[in-house]
Amino acid sequence: MKRVTYISRFSRHLTGKEIQKIAELSIRNNERDGLTGVLFTYKDVFYQIIEGPDETLDARLSKIFADDRHRDLFVLKVELNLETRAYSDWAMKTVILDDSQDFLMRPVSEMLGSITDTWMILEKYTPEKILRSIQLGENPLEEKVMHVTKTILFGDLFGSTTFSEKLESSLVFDMLETFFSIAIESIHSHGGTVSKLLGDGLMAVFNADETAASLEAVRQISAKLKSLRASRSANDPFSLLFAGFGISTGKVLEGNVGSVSRKDYTYLGDTVNTAARLQAVTRKVGRSVIFDESVLAAGNLSNVQPIGRYVPRGKDTELRLYSLTDLAVRLELPYDELKARIRDLAQ
Template structure:
């Protein structure tokens, strides 16, 4: 009867024997590397939510899936009702910004008579209008506890200027002493992806947040910054919060009919306008669409009324979990069992890692900072590191890896592959990369005019210069096509500063090309400029070509777009062109806009920019502003560009830009040959 218990001791003893054997064979330097990988695995398993690029985005997506799939189902909440200015209101009132205050004043008067428990207004009164006197009178006449929106320039500098804050304070001072008091309507989205997942910080310099200001229950929410509890409707046709257009409260619609919708409820007034005050939440990120700010305040108010305070996960638990998953991964790689059993063990552990966060989220635990992807990545990294050490990878594999990639990859990437030669397997993966193309203008024609030996000398020297720049900036050399260099950043490993590295490399390559032109031997005809194109996008990256001859390369539209940008330099009078996708991800140098273009092979136009590290910042700002105003329809801005071009006749790129803008008009795009 004891037979079933025998495999466990045997397996445990097998692991111990293998560990001792590994320690003897691995040697001190490989042991140090393995321990470094395990330390990295623990770091990723602990900090992938906050400090690991790409992984942080995945963590947030996993959280959004958890939060949405475990969101409590609810009937329509009979405690809260939203009264909204919608697009139809704007049409009927003929006012868009600021919202019509006559409508607001009339609605407040009627709502005050209907017996609302409290009224919260998510509308900023931050500028003067002729109707202010009537609105002030309406506020002073209120008997229902009313909380009026307030924000400060210090806490919300992107949307509120100091003058607006001053008007807000003056207006609220003018209605002080009655039933109306200020309330903060500050919402804070996640800086990485602009999704609202948590209650905002509530500094003492601001009045209480709207939800806190409307009711005294559960004062502990005054300092709460955990997850917002977004509920899902039990009936898709019946939303969690009723939404009534404000027009119902300004016309002749009978009050008795509306009273049952208002009496005893918290009434939230705000906008439900197509392109204003719209936010992403975990649910909208998964299902699409956006949520109005007023509805987010309604969710927070309902959460407060229910006392649904999510519990955070203590830091020591996160550390313990990170260490545990790394130990599990390392020990699993040491198991000497059949492959199918190892597969089952692996699947069981990964399933456990994925299911625990779902259980925690459904149990009222805030899993925002639970590094689920980090646990899995740390597990696999430990599995690979310990397993690789246990197998004691041979020197022949290392030499093969070095010969295949050492000339085309930066040192740290080559070292990574040396430690894990399995990465040389023939496969491809979709990655976001920074693709760079260069070309030496006129070199093909030059090669027919000089001796072949000189062609080889010049070309080898030129390619060495550009290759060193790519590797020095951490890029991967894809290939050489004649005098053209193709490179990319973001694979096989990605760095948080890949955008900066790629941009600085592009500039350095152009400058190296200029130095190369100046230093050619006597008797060699003049050599043209080095042109550079840089684009960010998806590509299929991997080893291709067959088992006998492989090449690590990138394929796809992003590579084609970079090539089109490189060739566009000749037509536009520039030396380096960078797509808007790159500019959005770097602040390494100033860029000036070169308009919006459509290139061959791409139907969608996109904005392009020229890096100008040596141009005065004020000039760059002025040119950028002029182009932006012209693009918005202010054709007079073109005159500013023309004045700049007249003062700088040597700036061919700006003259070309003016020609294209005049041809396509505001908002247009130029089709490149």
């Protein structure tokens, strides 16, 4: 058995009657299916704990999570391999805390509200890996540093320094947000994890057996950026929104680094450095993506094109570099010309 605890927000105003309807249906279904738990509401927040046999619970949760009466759903905890239930008497005990006359419930309700607000904010700033670990009831601070094989993807926006010098800051932020939205969505939908945002760039991680998917993600990002550029007029800064990506696969150190008071969950090692360097090379070769032989070894790659050889700074081994033949990854403007065009924009 397992137990899942989550919070969510009403997607619109819900009356007490509407919440009661959810409760009645839940109790009917849950009694039949052997699910138990509690559902609290306070102001516009749902807090639900639901437990039962794994498969039945997963099937029900996929319906609950898709329910358009709530949004911003955040799983606080998943408890696995349970022997006993914590709420065996309740098919879904529902409490509308706003209605509660119980004086003691007031601070509990307030706490629920502030936990929800805090988590919804922290979720956006916290690395996905840490969130997942907390949700599984683990303590990420206790995780040991590990040697693992991963595919590392670095990406960044071209010319952001020049954009920052020339354009209003709000416009630069709009451009960054557009780039990140496109990139992060594609990385997630291809099974990758965004490890960190780095100013005008990002670092993402894929499992080594998902290397081909990392290239697919970059293909998709490149195609989206290209059509965005094409849709804008020549004097619109978004017509100059280009990005480059470097990918490398290999052994990395994964884990917590930092001090007692401040931690970062990160990936370190040669593979990481190589991916970062390859990303920088994209500017010189007019392609939005560059990868090395380690990526080629993943197999199942289509439209691969050798680009040349390269010795990364501080290294003596030469890397063979590759890109894709896809039109979407070919950059219409050489980097120097791009920078000149950005400078011209503001005049």
